[in-house]
Structure formats: C-alpha cells, structure tokens
Amino acid sequence: MRLKSIKELNIEKKKVFIRCDFNVPLDDFGNITDDRRIRSAINTIRYCIDRDCKIILASHLGRPKGEINAKYSLAPVAKRLHSILKQEVLLAKDCIGDDAKAKAAALSEGEILLLENLRFEAGETKNDASMAEALASMAEVYINDAFGVSHRAHASVEGITHHFDSESKAGGFLLQKEIEFFYQLLKKPVRPFAAIVGGSKVSGKLQALTNLLPKVDKLLIGGGMAFTFLKALGEDVGASLVEDELIEDAKNIMDEAKRLGVKFYLPVDVVAAEKFSEDSVIKFVTAKEIPQNWMGLDIGPATVKLFTESLNDAQTVLWNGPMGVYEMDKFSKGSHKLSHVVAQAHATTVVGGGDTADLVQRTGDDEEMTFISTGGGASLELLEGKELPGVINLMVKDEI
Ligand code: AMP
Numbered sequence: 001m002r003l004k005s006i007k008e009l010n011i012e013k014k015k016v017f018i019r020c021d022f023n024v025p026l027d028d029f030g031n032i033t034d035d036r037r038i039r040s041a042i043n044t045i046r047y048c049i050d051r052d053c054k055i056i057l058a059s060h061l062g063r064p065k066g067e068i069n070a071k072y073s074l075a076p077v078a079k080r081l082h083s084i085l086k087q088e089v090l091l092a093k094d095c096i097g098d099d100a101k102a103k104a105a106a107l108s109e110g111e112i113l114l115l116e117n118l119r120f121e122a123g124e125t126k127n128d129a130s131m132a133e134a135l136a137s138m139a140e141v142y143i144n145d146a147f148g149v150s151h152r153a154h155a156s157v158e159g160i161t162h163h164f165d166s167e168s169k170a171g172g173f174l175l176q177k178e179i180e181f182f183y184q185l186l187k188k189p190v191r192p193f194a195a196i197v198g199g200s201k202v203s204g205k206l207q208a209l210t211n212l213l214p215k216v217d218k219l220l221i222g223g224g225m226a227f228t229f230l231k232a233l234g235e236d237v238g239a240s241l242v243e244d245e246l247i248e249d250a251k252n253i254m255d256e257a258k259r260l261g262v263k264f265y266l267p268v269d270v271v272a273a274e275k276f277s278e279d280s281v282i283k284f285v286t287a288k289e290i291p292q293n294w295m296g297l298d299i300g301p302a303t304v305k306l307f308t309e310s311l312n313d314a315q316t317v318l319w320n321g322p323m324g325v326y327e328m329d330k331f332s333k334g335s336h337k338l339s340h341v342v343a344q345a346h347a348t349t350v351v352g353g354g355d356t357a358d359l360v361q362r363t364g365d366d367e368e369m370t371f372i373s374t375g376g377g378a379s380l381e382l383l384e385g386k387e388l389p390g391v392i393n394l395m396v397k398d399e400i
Pocket of ligand 1: 060159198199200201204223224225241296297320321322323324325326327352355
C-alpha cells in the first residue's frame with residue numbers, strides 16, 4: 001500500500017478542497033510569528049493554480065472549542081497567503097455556513113477561497129458526519145496536505161474522505177513527503193540505524209520505543225525518561241523524574257534490546273539541579289552519583305561524547321525528544337550539542353516531534369538535517385506503528 005499522490009489525479013479545472021495545516025503561532029497582536037506551516041503548503045496550492053483549479057483551502061487554528069472566536073480567525077493566514085502567492089485569497093465568514101457555500105459555488109478557475117476556522121464548528125473534532133458531508137459537497141476533489149492533524153479522526157481529515165472515490169482523493173506534496181520519509185525510515189533504513197529518543201516521560205513514548213526496537217541497530221535514551229531506565233538498573237536517581245509504574249516496562253525494553261542485539265545507551269552523566277529552576281545551583285555528576293533530592297535535568301558532557309561516538313558510523317539517525325529541559329538555558333547544552341552532532345553526521349537525519357523540530361531551529365541546525373517532520377503527534381503515531389486516520393483512506397494498492 002502507498003499514499004496516492006495528487007499527481008495521479010486529473011484535477012484540471014476542477015474544484016479542489018485542500019485540507020491544510022495553517023495552525024500557526026500568533027503573538028498578542030494577532031501577528032504570525034512563524035509561517036513555516038503556510039509556506040510548506042504552497043507547493044500543493046501552486047500545483048492546483050497551474051491546473052486552473054477552483055481552490056478551497058481549509059484549516060483549524062488554535063482551540064476555539066466549537067465556538068466562533070475572533071482571536072482564532074484565519075484572517076491573518078489569508079493575508080499571508082496573499083503576500084506569498086501574490087494573488088487574491090478570499091476568506092469565507094464560516095466554514096460550512098451560507099457564506100462558505102456561496103463563495104465556494106461562485107469560484108472561478110484559478111481563484112482561491114480560504115474557509116474560516118474549521119474548529120469554530122463543534123462537529124469538526126467530533127468527526128460529525130453531516131459536517132464532513134457539508135465540506136465534501138463544496139468540491140469535486142479532496143486533497144489532504146495537513147500531516148500535523150492526520151492522526152486525528154476529524155470531519156475535514158477522516159469523515160470527508162468517505163465522500164470521494166479513489167480517483168478524486170489523494171495526499172498533497174507535504175503529506176506525501178512526510179509519509180514517504182517515515183515509510184523509508186521504518187521499512188528500509190540504511191544501516192546502521194540509530195534512534196535517539198528523549199523527552200519527559202517513558203509513558204509518552206513507550207509504544208514508539210517498543211515498535212522501534214526491532215527496527216533499529218542502536219537506541220540512545222536521554223531526557224527525563226532516562227531516569228526510569230536508570231532506576232530499573234538499580235541506580236539511585238535522587239529526585240529526578242521517574243515513573244515507578246513503568247520500571248518493569250523499562251526492564252523489558254532493555255532485556256529485549258539485549259535479545260535483539262540492539263546497542264542500548266543511557267546517559268552516563270547528568271546536569272543535576274537542586275530545584276526545577278533556571279536559577280538553581282547545578283552540578284555535573286555521573287549517573288551513579290546524583291545527590292539525594294537533586295534532579296537530573298540534562299545529559300552531561302560525557303554522555304554527549306558517548307552518544308557522539310555511538311553515532312559515528314550511523315547511516316540513518318532518527319531523533320525524537322530533547323535530552324533535557326531545553327527550554328531553560330542552563331539545561332539546554334546537552335540537547336544543543338547533540339543537535340550539532342546529528343547535523344554533522346554523514347547520515348540521513350530525520351527529526352520528529354514538535355519540541356525537537358523547535359530545538360534544531362533554535363540551534364540553527366535545521367538546514368543541515370535531511371528531514372524535519374512538521375507534525376509532532378502524527379510523527380509519533382507513525383513511530384508507534386499506527387495507521388493515521390487521515391491517511392488510511394487515501395492509500396492505494398501498488399499495481400504489480
Ligand atoms: P515530550 O513532550 O515527552 O517529548 O517531552 C518534552 C519535554 O521534556 C520538554 O518540555 C523538556 O523540558 C522535558 N524534559 C526533558 N528532559 C527532562 C528532564 N530530565 N526532566 C524533566 N523534564 C524533562
């Protein structure tokens with residue numbers, strides 16, 4: 001099975017509904033502070049413009065929870081699209097109301113209509129059948145280019161796909177790139193394949209770790225989750241973040257790694273702090289000597305060296321989750337240094353997860369990575385081996 005591409009459809013002059021992810025960050029004045037998500041949708045939109053399509057764009061923004069809220073209007077997105085595309089972008093007052101329907105019906109070839117925030121309607125996140133039908137009724141072709149919400153069974157993502165046959169629905173270029181990268185990574189990685197997994201808790205990544213284990217050659221664990229593994233090995237980790245109820249799972253993962261011959265790495269030293277605060281006193285200590293009541297909030301320099309060496313021969317590197325509390329300068333060094341190491345690796349480097357994508361942008365290493373996934377939740381579900389509701393109905397069998 002593979003994702004059907006927009007390129008395989010005959011969309012010439014047709015009315016095309018594109019589900020985009022325009023969920024961009026805004027400042028207090030409603031200005032877009034990072035328009036990456038808008039820019040990454042442009043390829044698909046331009047492709048449709050070049051084929052004289054009548055284009056309907058739809059997205060959510062923030063969490064208006066089913067109510068109209070001017071703060072979450074897509075008006076700033078319409079403006080930014082206009083300045084990037086250099087053509088008029090109409091904005092509907094609603095997404096399935098009279099205004100949206102009238103404007104969609106009146107579209108001419110090459111014109112673009114942006115529907116108002118999908119989540120102003122409660123039916124969107126409930127995958128309401130009538131909402132899906134109302135959205136679908138506006139167009140002849142459905143394109144999903146919103147990887148970031150493809151793990152959600154929402155009306156514009158999942159419900160809507162049931163109203164189009166396989167000749168009139170597909171993935172856009174952004175979705176295709178994301179899915180192909182993860183497919184390649186998980187099915188046919190160039191070896192050695194190393195996965196670096198960090199972040200706060202084991203519980204959030206347990207399924208991803210279990211799914212990755214048989215596929216990787218090396219597994220490097222950092223961040224808060226490392227302490228549950230260290231405790232499972234009998235170390236005293238002081239007041240570091242530990243999920244006691246997952247110690248057995250942590251032991252099982254380490255046993256399974258041994259059985260499969262996967263090289264399993266944990267931090268050998270940490271930056272320990274007296275309190276969870278930027279102004280805390282800190283110490284560099286080995287993972288065996290974390291003082292009572294102190295907590296490990298970053299990996300230490302010896303761990304950076306260890307991880308660097310273990311990544312030396314890797315041909316594929318997947319990184320999901322920071323190595324420490326990177327939001328605080330004091331505990332960001334380990335993640336920053338590892339970011340540079342991954343960026344310099346002679347390997348295919350894939351960065352997944354919102355925090356890690358944010359991190360490599362902060363360090364300026366984003367250009368050096370082979371691929372940065374735009375969707376945190378969706379990429380984690382792919383790593384967990386799950387099918388995405390917004391993708392499954394756009395898959396086709398390969399003809400042999
Ligand atoms: P996740 O959402 O699970 O990927 O976790 C990301 C969060 O993990 C970030 O906000 C980090 O601040 C946090 N984090 C990383 N390392 C630690 C640590 N050693 N202790 C507590 N939180 C951590």
